[in-house]
Every structure is written in C-alpha cells, then in structure tokens.
Amino acid sequence: MILVAAAALVDADGRVLVQQRDDGAQAGLWEFPGGKIEPGETPVAALVRELDEELGIRVEAACLAPAVFACEPVGARQILLLLHVCRKWHGQPQPRAARALQWVRPVALHGLAMPAPDRPLIGLLEALL
Numbered sequence: 001m002i003l004v005a006a007a008a009l010v011d012a013d014g015r016v017l018v019q020q021r022d023d024g025a026q027a028g029l030w031e032f033p034g035g036k037i038e039p040g041e042t043p044v045a046a047l048v049r050e051l052d053e054e055l056g057i058r059v060e061a062a063c064l065a066p067a068v069f070a071c072e073p074v075g076a077r078q079i080l081l082l083l084h085v086c087r088k089w090h091g092q093p094q095p096r097a098a099r100a101l102q103w104v105r106p107v108a109l110h111g112l113a114m115p116a117p118d119r120p121l122i123g124l125l126e127a128l129l
Ligand SMILES: Nc1nc2c([nH]c(=O)n2[C@H]2C[C@H](O)[C@@H](COP(=O)(O)OP(=O)(O)OP(=O)(O)O)O2)c(=O)[nH]1
Pocket: 004, 005, 006, 026, 030, 031, 032, 033, 034, 035, 036, 037, 074, 079, 081, 115, 116, 117, 118
C-alpha cells in the first residue's frame, strides 16, 4: 500500500489547482499537488513538505483540512490517496516539479486525464466545494 497525501488548493473564485505530471508512466496526467508519505511522517506534514518542494508555497498545517480519500490499484500497487482541501497559503504556486499548472472549476476536472485514484474523488470534491 502506497500512502499519498494530496491537496486541492482552492482560490477565491472556487477554482482548484492541478499539475501535470512530467515523469514516469503517468506523465501527462493531471493530479493534485502532493506525494508519498515518508515513514514516520503524518499526512499533513508530508503535504506541507511536498507543497513547498513542488510549488514553492508555504502552508500552515491548520490550513490543510482532511476531505476525501480513495484506494485504487495502479498497476501492481494499491494507492491510498488522502485528499485535503486548502484555501490559504503563502506565495504564488510555481510548477517546480510539474510540466504545467492550471486552475480549473471543479466540474472541469471530469474532462481532465487524471490518475485512476483521483476519478472517484472528483464528484465528492465538487459536492464539498
Ligand atoms: N501527487 C499526487 N499523486 C497522485 C495523485 N493520484 C495518484 O494516483 N497519485 C500517485 C502518483 C504516484 O504513484 C504517487 C505519488 O508519488 P510521487 O512520485 O508524486 O511522490 P513523491 O513526490 O513522494 O515522489 P518520489 O519521492 O517517489 O520521487 O501517487 C494525485 O492526485 N496527486
């Protein structure tokens, strides 16, 4: 089981940030910023670290609200994806690790190519935001 923490950053217009993967078998897919939880790390601590590494933004742990999760097979592995919602951060997100970033309305996520674990989360996220 691979534990992954991710964040839906939501801007003042209700749009969500997604990034396009630049490497590996899933290159080209759009995903929420985040990454694997390291041994001994909490999901929120992993996210604070990943959001800094990937986007160059600073987020306070209290601003990461646990939202929805999914557990799906990807190849031979199971991914447990823990999605948080974040409405407050410091700095301007930059695509440090991704091919590109885009802000989209939650309904537009249905039209993006995303990893399998993300798909069941889109409708849930729409209902939450
Ligand atoms: N960040 C992110 N990863 C996702 C999403 N959906 C999904 O299936 N994944 C998968 C892709 C990867 O297999 C895994 C995240 O791993 P990663 O490679 O981005 O994590 P990492 O930054 O810790 O990378 P590394 O240390 O292995 O280089 O989770 C998503 O929405 N966001």
